[in-house]
Amino acid sequence: MSTGFFWDERCFWHGGGNYAGMLPVGGLVQPVASGGLPESPESKRRLKNLMDVTGLSGDLALRGGAEAAHEDLLRVHPASYLDAFKAASDAGGGEMGRRTPFGPGGYEIAALSAGLSVAALEAVLRGELRNAYALSRPPGHHCLPDYPNGFCLMANLAIAIEAARAKGLAERVVVLDWDVHHGNGTEAIFYEDPDVLTISIHQERNYPMDTGEFADRGRGKGTGANLNVPLPPGVGHRGYLAALERIILPQIRAFQPDVIVIACGFDAAAIDPLGRMLATAETFRMMTQQVMTLADEICGGRLMMAHEGGYSEAYVPFCGHHVLQEMSGSAITAPDPFGDVFPLRQPGAAFDRFVEQWLAEMAEAL
Structure with missing residues (x-):
């Protein structure tokens, strides 16, 4: 079985609506980037472009998806929210929550973004693909049921999970969110659910x-079915791998899920403008490798990722390429252009000891 890559050009056309300048955005007029917003289409589009140029796309099963069905959206979002979002979208766009501007057609693009995650997770659970990556945009992990937040207009992964459970494809699910920002929306949706x-x-x-x-x-x-692992700024490559090994993987193993789902943000990377964590493309590759190894052990290798944040147009493509190369087992590489620079900026021994104590206290509390 192969690795699926779910994407749609229309997701790159999501824009900031009234933030996008004076051009008549909408219809066949693409937004101008995102009107200066950090959540730009370029980091995602350049990931797909890099895959095409290196040839990695040829080693993946490229697929699309339909807009998430209304009944799937209603399992997470109340009708009052969906109706208000659709009305605002049809009227030319606007902003309904915190940092969530959208233009005309924003509702349909958000539903398509969620639909890519729905299709990717279902293909993995039905055994059509070994694993899958959804290049979902706009992202989803900050979106509450009735309140969009942090560039997120629909809760993509929650919608996909609930759709899969409604079809009887899975019962117990792990969501691992390694975006640099807390996945507050996903947490809120499943906060009282013992099976996620x-x-x-x-x-x-x-x-x-x-x-x-x-x-x-x-x-x-x-x-007990929610775990936050907050880390101090600057933990870098070693800190992330230590947190994964000492705290996160044991919890996933003990939970014994049917599938592991990852909210895959790349804003913990070293040059991201919205994070200060100093992770590298190799960090994301190795985290992917470790989670895949565990998935092979406990849930038949079933793993699905959905793209979340990541705001460096130069570096996100390389982080994503490293992840997809690992997921697919492809021999095609995209060498990290900053690989000789970032290791020099990793924390020193004193900070390592501080992080070690930080993690030890959390592990002991569990």
Whole structure:
């Protein structure tokens, strides 16, 4: 079985609506980037372009997807929110939440972004693909059921998970979110659900400022099925791998899911303008490798990723290429152009000891 890559050109056409300048955006007029917003189509488009240029695309099963069905959206978002979003989209766009501007047709593009995740997860669970990556845009992990947030207009992964569970394709799911920002939307949606283990590893108090605490472990029947791993700025490559090995992978193994789903943001990378974590393309490759090894052990290798954040147009493509090369087992590489620079900026021994103590306290508390 091969690795699926789910994408659609229309997702690159999502824009900031009234942030996009004076051009008549909409219809066949593409947005001008995103009107200065960090969430630009370029980092995602350049990932696909890099894959085409290196030839990695030829080693993947390239697929598309339809807009998520209305009944799938309703499992996560109330009709009142969807109706208001659709009306605003049809009227030319606007902004309904925090940092979530959209233009005309924004509703349909958001539903398509969610639909790519729905299709990717279903293909993996039905055994059509070994694993899959959805280049979903706009992203989803900050979106609450009735409140868009942080560039996220629909909760892509939550919609995909609930659609799969409604079809009887899975019962227990792990969501591992390694975006640099806390996955507050995904957490909120599944906070009382004992069958979805939500894990977020993120820069402490980056965004949102008031969520993502280690003490937040779920509620009611879902108590213990949420885990936040907030890390101090600058932990770098070694810190991320240590957190994965010492805290996260044991929790996933103990949960015994039917599938592992990853909210794959690349904004923990070293030159990202919205993060300060100093991870590298190799960090993301090795994290992917470790999760794949665990997935082979506990859930038949079933793994699906959906693209979240990552705002460096120069570096996100290389981080994504490293991940997809690992997922597919392809021999086609895209050497990290910053590989000789970032290792020199990794934290020193004193900071390593500080991070070690930080992780030890969390591991002991579990």
